[in-house]
Amino acid sequence: NVELQSAASPGYRTDLISVLFKIDFDASAHFAEVLLENNSTIIVFDVATSFRVICVNRGPMSIIKLKTAVEDGKKVASQYKENNKGKTLQVLLDELSAPPKPPTPPKIEVRKEPNPVSNSQISEEELQAKAYLERGDIDRAIMAYRRIRPVTVRILKIIGQLSAEEKHDYDTAIECYELALKMQDETDDNLPDTLLRLGICYYRCGKFDLAINCHTRALSLYESARRRD
Known part of the structure; x- marks a missing residue:
């Protein structure tokens, strides 16, 4: 036919x-x-x-x-x-034909700022970036953080966090977190936090398999650290 x-x-x-x-x-x-x-x-x-x-x-x-x-x-x-x-036929038909609700994002707590440090330990460039943040100028803050050299895991995670949470730019956040992962090794205490943040971004982008992999790996590292303690 x-x-x-x-x-x-x-x-x-x-x-x-x-x-x-x-x-x-x-x-x-x-x-x-x-x-x-x-x-x-x-x-x-x-x-x-x-x-x-x-x-x-x-x-x-x-x-x-x-x-x-x-x-x-x-x-x-x-x-x-x-x-x-007690429901009428029309109500039942409306419920059956209604589009499915999107999955509820997981409620996962992450620290407000990755690896926070005191103002006395950061550069003038980062102080400028924080000043932009305090004024609510997220775009300039991100640009200022990107100018900081050398690029560190902490700075990458801050850019990733701002991109994801403030701009909903998950592609940029994923790029930052993936680069941060490459700079960390298995003994880094902050590796699970990076994996957790990356997994959340993957989830927001609908990349569920990658999100599960990140969260599974983060959980394994958390459990290993707990056993050592």
Whole structure:
């Protein structure tokens, strides 16, 4: 049909993978054939129908074979009905069709300033950067921090923190934290903090695997340090 030919066409949404669902079902499954305006037909199953995945064949067009699980679907529907007593059909439909809520960001506490030092220990350039911060001029503060030489882990983490928390510029923050990581070794007491901050930025960018890796590594280092203490 038209839909299948379009999905299989090389020029159709090259960023997507074509998938064909093959469904085996018998007379116990409730379904209907619906004729669309373009004369194509779709199969609509009862809302309580559940499906089991039998196999998945990956290729230029992946094929997913399914089988109806009518009794399982009835149990799910019955439980859903029991849990939503008193709600009208329209309310239930609105809830089911509502877009999913974005995941809640993890509540992870990090120190306000990475490795804080007293004013007597910092350069004139950094004092100028801190003065910009006190006036709320984040852009100039970041520029001032970038001019500081030599570049240290602490300065990189401050730039990363300002970029992430004040500018929501997670790409720049990730760049700073990754560079800071390269300058730290496994014995650095501040390495877990860097990993934690980097993991949060990865999370904000939707790079969940990288975020998990950072947090897992940070947790391992924290636990190792606790055992040594």
